[in-house]
Every structure is written in C-alpha cells, then in structure tokens.
Amino acid sequence: MRLFVALDLPETIQEQLQLISCGLPGARWVQSEQLHLTLRFIGEADGSELQEIRESLAFVRCRAFSLCLQGVGFFPPRQEPHTLWAGVEHSESLLQLHRQIESALKRIGLKPEQRNFAPHITLARLHHTQPGKIGSFLEQHSLLFSPPFQVNTFQLYRSILGSEGSRYYVEEEYPLVVG
Numbered sequence: 001m002r003l004f005v006a007l008d009l010p011e012t013i014q015e016q017l018q019l020i021s022c023g024l025p026g027a028r029w030v031q032s033e034q035l036h037l038t039l040r041f042i043g044e045a046d047g048s049e050l051q052e053i054r055e056s057l058a059f060v061r062c063r064a065f066s067l068c069l070q071g072v073g074f075f076p077p078r079q080e081p082h083t084l085w086a087g088v089e090h091s092e093s094l095l096q097l098h099r100q101i102e103s104a105l106k107r108i109g110l111k112p113e114q115r116n117f118a119p120h121i122t123l124a125r126l127h128h129t130q131p132g133k134i135g136s137f138l139e140q141h142s143l144l145f146s147p148p149f150q151v152n153t154f155q156l157y158r159s160i161l162g163s164e165g166s167r168y169y170v171e172e173e174y175p176l177v178v179g
Contacts, residue, residue, distance in 0.1 A: 002159040003042040003053065003171070005101050009035050009121065010149050013069065017086055017123060020072075020144065024137050026129035027084060030122055034168055037067075037088065037121050039154060040101050040113060054172050056104040057156055064176040065093035069146035072138055074126070081134055082127075085120035086144060094119055097154065097176075125165075152176050 009017075014032040021029040045053060070089040074081035088094070098117050106112055126134070156172040 001045060001050065002161075003045050003050065004038055004157050004159060005040040005042065005057065005154060006036040006038045006157055007067075007151055007154055009037070013146055013149055016069070016146055017121065020141050021123055024084070024124065024126075024129060024133055026127045026133075027124035028127065028165065029124045030165075034166075035121055035123075036155075036157070036168070037119060039098050039117075040105065042105065042110065050171065052108045053105065053110075054156060056108045057101065057154075057172065057174055060097070060100045060104050060154075060174060062097045062100055062176050063093065064150060064152045064178045065091065065097075066148040066150050067091055067094060068148050069121070069144055072123070072141045072144050073120070074134060074138070081129065081131075082125060083122055084124040084126055084134070084137070085122050088119045088121070091119075094151075101154070152178060 014035050017035055018032045042053065068089040069086050071087040073085055073087060075083040075085065095117070098119075102113060153173050153175050155170050155174070157168045158171050159166045159168055
C-alpha cells in the first residue's frame, strides 16, 4: 500500500479552492474531498511497516496552530508544468510538525525525504496545458488568500491508484496538543 502523512483541510477552505478550480484546458482538477497538504510521502509499505509507522507517528507532539492559504504556482519550475498548486503562508509551527514527523519516521528506519519540504495543496495535474493559459490562471489567482484555519490533527493516509486518479483513505488520525 502507498502511504503519506497529510493535513486535512476544512470544508470552507475546500470550497474556496473549488471556486478557482476551473477554466484551464488540460487540467485534471482534484476533487474537494481529496484536497490535502502533504507533510511526508512515505511510499509503498506492507502490513508490519504500517503498524510501525502508525506507532511512531503517535509519539509526535506539536501544538495545534493556524494556517492561511497564500498564492498559487506550479511544479516543476523552469520546465513544462505538470502540477498546479495553492501555497500556504509561512508557518514555523507547520515546519516543526514536518520535522517531528520526519524524525519519527527516520527512527523506525525509513529513509529521509530527498526533496525539500515545499508546503502546498495540489489543485490539478496538467497535461500539455499551454503556458499562456497557465500564466493567465496564475495572474488571475495570484492574490489567493484564505482566512486562518485551525490545524488540530494530522492524518496517515493510504492511496489507491485507479483509472480516475488516486483515492485517499485515512488509516489513522493524530491529535495535536490544544491549548
């Protein structure tokens, strides 16, 4: 099974993102219930590894915090874009949560993530979308900003690939320290 650790988004934020998820030819938009902020991609794991991962993540201790969406962009930079995303405002609390998750997973022998952590929410996968159209979308939504939303939990997800894209299922939910 393919696993990753993520933050769920409140319904109000999902709705805000769905309002801008249109009007770009060649974009396959992420459904609102599938929108999330990936904290750590784990990859393939078997049943015993899943149990170890579940247990290690239970020891992560971070305070609850708030986040705001901020701006839009695409990956990879300086190449043909394949992913359109919404960004988040800089948050030391988010970075601390990411570091603790990474540390917990390294303690059980998982290799560290090779890519730098770039917090974002994937909005769409792009297929031969004209650069001018992407530029127009980015310009139109460059000032994307959301009201602050509270982050009280993080989730361990299982991803199942299908003909219509991936479907995500929560394996475990972990509370953050409130107060």
